Amino acid sequence: MMLQLENTLFIITMLLYFASMILYFVFIVAKKDLIPKIAILLQLAGFVLHTAALICRGIGAGRLPLTNQYEFATSFAWGLCLVSLIFIFRFRFPVLGAFSAPIIFLIIGYASMQSKEVRELMPALRSNWLGFHVSTAIIAYGSFGVSFVLSVIFLLREKIQSGAFLDRHIPQREKLDLISYRSVSLGLLFLTFTIVTGAIWAEQAWGAYWSWDPKETWSLITWIVYAIYLHLRIRRGWQGRSAAIFAAIGFVCVMFTYIGVNTFLPGIHSYA
Amino acid sequence: MSILKKIWKFISSMRFAILLLAVLALACSVGSMVTQGQSFAWYAQRYSERTAALILALHLDDAFHSWWFLLISAFLCINLLLCNILRLPQLILQYKSETSPASVLSGKGDISSNGISDPEAVFRHLRMPAPTSCRTDDGRNAFFSVKNPVGIWGAWICHLGILLLIAGFTLGQTTQQQFTVYGVPGQTCPIGDTGLLLTFDAFDVALRPDDTVEQYTASFTVRSTEDGSSRSASASVNHPASLYGMKFYQNSVGWAETVTVTQDGQFLQQQILCTGETLPVENKPDLIIDFTAFYPDLVMEAGSMPRTATGSLNNPATLYTVYYQDQILGMNILMPEEELTIDEYTVTFSDPQMYSLIQIKRDVFTPLAFAGGLIIMLGLFCSFYLQTEKLWAVEVSPGCWTVSGCSRKGGVLFREKFLREVS
Numbered sequence: 135m136m137l138q139l140e141n142t143l144f145i146i147t148m149l150l151y152f153a154s155m156i157l158y159f160v161f162i163v164a165k166k167d168l169i170p171k172i173a174i175l176l177q178l179a180g181f182v183l184h185t186a187a188l189i190c191r192g193i194g195a196g197r198l199p200l201t202n203q204y205e206f207a208t209s210f211a212w213g214l215c216l217v218s219l220i221f222i223f224r225f226r227f228p229v230l231g232a233f234s235a236p237i238i239f240l241i242i243g244y245a246s247m248q249s250k251e252v253r254e255l256m257p258a259l260r261s262n263w264l265g266f267h268v269s270t271a272i273i274a275y276g277s278f279g280v281s282f283v284l285s286v287i288f289l290l291r292e293k294i295q296s297g298a299f300l301d302r303h304i305p306q307r308e309k310l311d312l313i314s315y316r317s318v319s320l321g322l323l324f325l326t327f328t329i330v331t332g333a334i335w336a337e338q339a340w341g342a343y344w345s346w347d348p349k350e351t352w353s354l355i356t357w358i359v360y361a362i363y364l365h366l367r368i369r370r371g372w373q374g375r376s377a378a379i380f381a382a383i384g385f386v387c388v389m390f391t392y393i394g395v396n397t398f399l400p401g402i403h404s405y406a
Numbered sequence: 407m408s409i410l411k412k413i414w415k416f417i418s419s420m421r422f423a424i425l426l427l428a429v430l431a432l433a434c435s436v437g438s439m440v441t442q443g444q445s446f447a448w449y450a451q452r453y454s455e456r457t458a459a460l461i462l463a464l465h466l467d468d469a470f471h472s473w474w475f476l477l478i479s480a481f482l483c484i485n486l487l488l489c490n491i492l493r494l495p496q497l498i499l500q501y502k503s504e505t506s507p508a509s510v511l512s513g514k515g516d517i518s519s520n521g522i523s524d525p526e527a528v529f530r531h532l533r534m535p536a537p538t539s540c541r542t543d544d545g546r547n548a549f550f551s552v553k554n555p556v557g558i559w560g561a562w563i564c565h566l567g568i569l570l571l572i573a574g575f576t577l578g579q580t581t582q583q584q585f586t587v588y589g590v591p592g593q594t595c596p597i598g599d600t601g602l603l604l605t606f607d608a609f610d611v612a613l614r615p616d617d618t619v620e621q622y623t624a625s626f627t628v629r630s631t632e633d634g635s636s637r638s639a640s641a642s643v644n645h646p647a648s649l650y651g652m653k654f655y656q657n658s659v660g661w662a663e664t665v666t667v668t669q670d671g672q673f674l675q676q677q678i679l680c681t682g683e684t685l686p687v688e689n690k691p692d693l694i695i696d697f698t699a700f701y702p703d704l705v706m707e708a709g710s711m712p713r714t715a716t717g718s719l720n721n722p723a724t725l726y727t728v729y730y731q732d733q734i735l736g737m738n739i740l741m742p743e744e745e746l747t748i749d750e751y752t753v754t755f756s757d758p759q760m761y762s763l764i765q766i767k768r769d770v771f772t773p774l775a776f777a778g779g780l781i782i783m784l785g786l787f788c789s790f791y792l793q794t795e796k797l798w799a800v801e802v803s804p805g806c807w808t809v810s811g812c813s814r815k816g817g818v819l820f821r822e823k824f825l826r827e828v829s
């Protein structure tokens with residue numbers, strides 16, 4: 135019952151995200167100022183239903199919906215949508231949605247291709263730390279997703295001629311760079327939470343808080359890459375373009391940690 | 407500058423830190439790409455003999471404990487330690503100056519606005535702490551307020567956390583004691599050379615209605631051979647037990663069976679074996695029975711290896727191997743009612759049950775590593791979310807003030823906020 139409801143909500147959510155993405159495209163082509171307002175409303179509605187879908191799945195499965203590929207992918211899309219909405223409102227920057235919507239849609243599309251079967255959890259996964267570990271990972275990944283989007287916008291803004299429309303909707307480079315830094319900071323803080331809670335959990339489950347499992351190692355690599363980003367930014371001449379490129383590379387590491395490690399490298403995280 | 411001074415400066419510089427971090431990330435990625443801890447033969451089969459030789463020569467098979475990995479980590483620690491020590495006096499001075507109006511009152515800050523009649527309202531709108539009144543050098547009235555001055559300590563705290571974490575991890579790795587014991591209820595095993603004995607009292611496998619496993623719980627008693635004391639506890643997955651300063655983890659499980667050997671119909675010996683264990687025949691030690699594998703719910707399909715469909719005892723089967731004078735004599739699958747006959751000997755496998763594998767660890771430095779982790783999080787929070795901002799107002803003419811502000815990291819966002827609130 136709950137799972138059926140979840141399925142329906144999930145499909146409506148996908149449609150709403152899709153519609154909002156299309157509207158953002160229309161906005162970029164038609165340049166009508168009203169369109170992004172509607173697109174944000176659709177995205178917001180999608181987000182609310184998405185939250186409801188996750189809650190239904192949680193109730194249906196009797197646990198946090200954060201334990202298999204489908205659940206993590208849909209939660210990742212949810213996290214990216216959450217962080218991008220926060221940044222849209224906090225920095226009054228609706229066009230951010232135009233660039234994050236396709237990525238959100240891509241991830242939720244990936245989720246829809248995964249098996250939605252609810253499986254019982256193996257004993258090692260039955261831990262409260264799992265909830266903290268995965269939910270902080272979702273926020274971290276969402277923030278890094280937003281920083282990636284901001285970097286792309288930054289690099290595109292350099293290429294495109296300034297004009298009244300562009301200046302009205304896309305902040306100046308200095309501000310873009312700073313917002314991108316804010317999203318990396320949020321991501322790094324949450325990635326640190328993720329790694330620490332994961333270590334506490336591993337310590338309780340296996341008696342080893344760090345065992346250089348490929349997924350652990352890649353989350354550390356991601357952490358280091360963003361630490362390099364922060365240090366480079368302090369050096370003169372490294373803000374702006376170089377920082378944007380570096381943040382984009384960081385997101386490639388995030389995606390590799392998320393998908394690549396499970397696909398290409400063996401390890402105990404193979405269930406998630 | 408002398409060459410030594412140059413080297414010292416480089417070793418404590420942030421440039422070196424960035425370089426080290428990049429090299430460390432690269433080293434980690436190499437370590438994650440090469441499967442760790444395998445033999446030459448394994449790598450040779452997977453790649454080629456030359457690659458395998460290279461992997462072993464460069465210690466890529468144990469990358470995270472190799473000399474080069476330790477060297478990079480050691481340099482990072484030295485760099486970080488020097489950086490933090492050298493920055494400490496600067497930071498103390500900076501903190502003093504951040505919290506005192508003297509440093510800013512004469513300047514214009516990042517942004518300022520003239521002709522303000524109610525400066526205190528600006529402080530309120532910008533959510534600054536209540537300003538203190540003071541005087542400029544030339545005796546004019548002024549207000550000053552600083553928000554989140556501790557923010558400047560964020561990076562320093564984060565670096566300290568990293569040092570503690572690395573110290574805790576390294577000390578733990580070099581001093582920790584680790585043992586594994588496994589068995590079925592009734593069996594007793596020594597815990598390494600600690601002088602402690604562990605006896606399994608019970609092993610409970612909690613199943614859900616659909617036969618999947620919900621929890622494994624091992625109950626055991628640990629006895630000290632030195633003072634004769636004993637203590638009992640139980641450990642389940644995710645809930646380790648603590649006894650005698652060590653932690654006991656229910657780590658994994660497997661199957662055990664009772665193996666009975668008779669000779670010409672006469673009972674000869676009986677022992678419980680866990681999968682992978684061997685039993686030499688008592689009066690013919692060259693003859694060895696190996697309990698190779700156990701399938702609780704055997705499925706045999708043409709052309710593929712035997713496997714088990716579920717974890718329940720629906721169709722149990724035993725895979726054995728028999729060795730005589732180190733030569734394989736035979737290998738086959740036995741169903742419960744079947745016996746294995748070798749000349750005058752008859753071997754039966756019965757009473758399948760699960761055994762528990764307990765991981766035992768003593769690492770007094772784990773709390774240090776976790777404290778490091780918490781301090782890193784605290785430092786990052788201070789650095790990112792306690793942003794130092796200063797605001798001051800100077801009375802230019804009676805009732806007419808100039809309000810100025812600066813922010814360590816707010817940049818254009820701070821300036822925009824300032825202008826919004828002032829207007």
Ligand code: HEM
Pocket residue numbers: 358361364365368418419420423427482485486489558560561562564565568786789790
């Ligand atoms: C894994 C290693 C490291 C991490 C995670 C790390 C983290 C950080 C963070 C979060 C900041 C604040 C950046 C910001 O606010 O934008 C920072 C700043 C800084 N870091 Fe590191 N750091 C690391 C290693 C090092 C090392 C080895 C050095 C050695 C010299 C160093 C030197 C500095 C300096 C000088 C600053 C500027 C401090 C400031 O502006 O307040 N860092 N670091």
